[in-house]
Amino acid sequence: MPFDQTKNASLLGVLRRSASLQVQETLYAADGYELHAHPDLVDRLKHLINYAENASFQFAFGVPVLYAPNGLIFATVEGTSSLQLYLPGEHGWGRPYAEYGDSWRQGRAWAATAPHEEEVIASFVRLASSIVTAAGKH
DSSP: OOOOTTTTHHHHHHHHHTOOBOSSOOTTEETTEEOSBOHHHHHHHHHHGGGSTTOEEEEETTEEEEEOTTSOEEEEEEBTTEEEEEOOSOOSSSEEOTTTOTTEEEEESSOOSSTHHHHHHHHHHHHHHHHHHHHSOO
16 A cells, blocks of 8 residues: 555645656656655665564655555655654654654664664654554644
8 A cells, every 4th residue: 555645745745845857767766756865775764664563665756755554654764864754742863854844853864883873763763653553644
């Protein structure tokens, strides 16, 4: 099942406004749009899906996203290291990402040097996934 366009309308509107059509499929294109993330970061998001139960991966206007079984998007990546997670309230990870709305936070997709940082990222990916799964809407 693809992500739900109605439930994600606000986020998809933001992504659509920054989308650029890409006629020719290349390493930096996805589903007819210019890719907004480095291919290595796309692979990183595909790895992070392992931390979210029953999540799926898809592109939305060239932006890689993860979404829950109910169709709600809870994670995106952009650039070379930026991870955005749906985390309503203060959860101690990243910084507010108002471009997507008050409930989104942005941080690094890659663990730095400390071994525990991968588990920190994994725990917030799990949390974002569980929040949208339980809520049923943003």
